Amino acid sequence: MNTQTPAERRRRINTLPPLRDVDATAIQAFLDVVWAESGLARQTLDSYRRDLQALARWLDGKSGGLAAADRGILFDYLTWRSRQGYQPRSNARLRSSLRAFFGHLLRRGERADDPSALLDPPRLPRLLPKALTETQVDALLAAPDTASAEGLRDRAMLELIYAAGLRVSELVDLPANAINLRQGVLRVQGKGGKERLVPLGEESLHWLERYLSESRPVLAAGKAVPVDSKGRVALFINAKRRALTRQDFWHLVKQMAVAAAIDPARVSPHGLRHSFATHLLNHGVDLRTLQLLLGHSSLSTTQIYTLVARQHLQRLHAKHHPRG
Numbered sequence: 001m002n003t004q005t006p007a008e009r010r011r012r013i014n015t016l017p018p019l020r021d022v023d024a025t026a027i028q029a030f031l032d033v034v035w036a037e038s039g040l041a042r043q044t045l046d047s048y049r050r051d052l053q054a055l056a057r058w059l060d061g062k063s064g065g066l067a068a069a070d071r072g073i074l075f076d077y078l079t080w081r082s083r084q085g086y087q088p089r090s091n092a093r094l095r096s097s098l099r100a101f102f103g104h105l106l107r108r109g110e111r112a113d114d115p116s117a118l119l120d121p122p123r124l125p126r127l128l129p130k131a132l133t134e135t136q137v138d139a140l141l142a143a144p145d146t147a148s149a150e151g152l153r154d155r156a157m158l159e160l161i162y163a164a165g166l167r168v169s170e171l172v173d174l175p176a177n178a179i180n181l182r183q184g185v186l187r188v189q190g191k192g193g194k195e196r197l198v199p200l201g202e203e204s205l206h207w208l209e210r211y212l213s214e215s216r217p218v219l220a221a222g223k224a225v226p227v228d229s230k231g232r233v234a235l236f237i238n239a240k241r242r243a244l245t246r247q248d249f250w251h252l253v254k255q256m257a258v259a260a261a262i263d264p265a266r267v268s269p270h271g272l273r274h275s276f277a278t279h280l281l282n283h284g285v286d287l288r289t290l291q292l293l294l295g296h297s298s299l300s301t302t303q304i305y306t307l308v309a310r311q312h313l314q315r316l317h318a319k320h321h322p323r324g
Helices: 006-014 021-038 042-059 071-083 088-107 134-141 149-164 169-173 202-220 246-259 267-283 287-294 304-318
Strands: 185-189 195-199
Touching: 006 088, 021 088, 042 071, 042 088, 042 185, 071 088, 088 267, 134 246, 134 267, 149 185, 149 202, 149 246, 149 267, 169 246, 246 267, 246 287, 267 287, 287 304
Parallel strands: none
Antiparallel strands: 185 195
């Protein structure tokens, strides 16, 4: 069994040959087309790019390069990845990237077949989302020092991601005009550019109002906040008047977990989204409503939370029933 760590695998990949021009051109042409036709999220396009570049470097032009790879080559590559210790979920994402790429070549008449069509998908474990208890969430949200501009901003961000069940990318990408304080709603742009309206509770609105009136002007230092590539002004900014990144918020959540005496390994930005969904289900929200709030395109994605809620009910039954 391979015992390489992720860092060792990355170093191994970095020793592979540089990307050939013909492969780089083919990958970029594919990304340009799928972005224009499907409006895929930046994270999806980045995943496609990384997966295809890794395969192209592994091939290094052998057997005609990336665009000419056949099923046998793809199978050999997946076998090599398994021996290197890549997880089934990572290989499942790779298979999705390959199907998108070779399907693109097939539609354009650049190939007569799709070598990825018959690849067996790896078996994925059904992972249950890790949710915090409501008490733990309360402690985490109360952890920032709201006497400082940064602490007040951090409190508003934590309140918002939990109140609206946002993905971390949705949170940090929020423009300043996404919030309607009067109506108490948030306009969120999710995966694939799809928009949804999410209602906000009194608590999150309170902290957002305080952030906008007390903290953001201090962080902006009286100067205009730069716009992003889409001409939007970021809602949450740092002292350099720049939008916070996903990594910034990830580190923030870990720091607040330590301050709240919660094991940092149990806390993540996505875990707060899971907590939002689990707590709503525990309090009686139906799956269809939860699907709309989370922005899931398929109800089957939302249904995994019923397993979490069922476990919660079983624990309550065992604790409180006289014959539990």
